[in-house]
Amino acid sequence: MKIIKNLLVVVASLFILTACGGTKTTPSESSVSESSVKTNKKVAAEKRIFIDSVGREVEVPKNITKIAPSGPLAQIVLYTSSPDLLVGLATPFSKEAQAYIDKKYQELPEFGQFYGKKASLNMEALSVAAPDVIIDIGEPKKTVKEDMDKLQSQIDIPTIFIEANLENLPETYKKLGELLGNTKETEKLGAYCKKVLDQAEENKSKLSESKKKTIYYASGNVGLNTNAEGSFHAQVIDAIGVKNAVTGVDITSQGGGTVVSMEQLIQWQPDYILADSEKVYQIIQTDASWKELTAVKEKHVYKVPTAPYNFMGFPPSVNRIIGIQWLGNLVYPEQYELTIDETVKEFYDLFYHVQPSEKQIAEILANAK
Known part of the structure; x- marks a missing residue:
């Protein structure tokens, strides 16, 4: 009887330990979980929300180092402000332009135009270059929000629209500086545009x-x-x-x-x-x-x-x-x-x-x- 009582005590003890410890993680599992949380927090910290010219909230990298233009208008503006961030071109530089463009930029891969009637996107070249963001610059069409959302969904790369017409070019450069973190350069370009536009308006008024x-x-x-x-x-x-x-x-x-x-x-x-x-x-x-x-x-x-x-x-x-x-x-x-x-x-x-x-x-x- 004494032996049987001892056995029952052991079995009961094992049952209690199992019941209480069934969901307990091992030290290694706990470390993995903590590591994942830290990684997720780090990834979140490296992202930020940018509001583009048509009010779209787009998650972009905190530090943008690679950009691609959606078309020829965007290409010109991006080349003027941040040529070293370009990882590709929408259209090749014309023969006439080549004498004024550094050869290293002429040799960038061609992505084609991303959307619209002349769309010619080269997805293979785009995938290899892996830009952080696609930037579209120009006058907003009625469907620009839908176009940007659709493009972003298709290529799985943050897609930004920045408005640009002749009168608001200073604002275009300001917005671009906010996106790229390159305010020193964009402020110079925006100030130059403002000076020229103000002078033209003053002369016109006379x-x-x-x-x-x-x-x-x-x-x-x-x-x-x-x-x-x-x-x-x-x-x-x-x-x-x-x-x-x-x-x-x-x-x-x-x-x-x-x-x-x-x-x-x-x-x-x-x-x-x-x-x-x-x-x-x-x-x-x-x-x-x-x-x-x-x-x-x-x-x-x-x-x-x-x-x-x-x-x-x-x-x-x-x-x-x-x-x-x-x-x-x-x-x-x-x-x-x-x-x-x-x-x-x-x-x-x-x-x-x-x-x-x-x-x-x-x-x-x-x-x-």
Whole structure:
């Protein structure tokens, strides 16, 4: 009986120990759990919420070191502010632009355009480069929130939209600085844009209606395509206080421009004609049909500088800031009082990170002054 009682005590003790200790973790399990909590806290600390220009709250890395542009407009702005963070391009630099762009940036992989009608995204190249964020910059479309959310869901990379039009470029750079933590550089670029825009607005306010000149912007194969008043691509003309010769016409085809006739041009008789290429410039100078225009007779025909980007805004990005100074000084020199060669040199140094030679400046401004 004594043996049986002892056995029962042992069994009862084992049962109690098992019941009480069934959920107890081993020392090694406890260490793993604590380690996981610490790791999760560290990961959370390395992230932050950024509110983009359309109010989207996007979780991004605390320190962004790799960025990718969604398209050509974003590419220009990002190249001006943070070229060393770029891990790829939306579009390759044109042959004309290559002389002003460091070769290491020209050799970056091409991702293509991320969304829209011209979408050409190369997912393989994007995966290899593994950018921290995708940045879209431009005017907000009605569906921009949905577009950004959809793109972010598809590629599983934080996708940010930053608004940019000609008037709010200082704010664009401020927002970009907040995102990238590069406020010193973006503040310089934003301040430069503000100075130019403020000067243009001041000069514009001093012009009486009678003193305002008219301009025709000639593009297309023979110079009869143009960007009418109100077009996104004609904002430089509006900014300096000249009148766009083409008003009250359809501007739905903003990129390719509105088609006009020579008869209309003769009726409008613009004070100045701007040619968007050397080909168009030579046509205007030599074709007999253009000689009926007063601007041609008075030698007020100029070629728009296009290297590395068109001064009038193709694509319509920060390149329009130097366009305002060039065109403003061309039409109203007594108000702008710029030495345009020096202005171009300063702009290229600050925004394109290159110091053009005197020969290059002469090439940039050929037939443009």
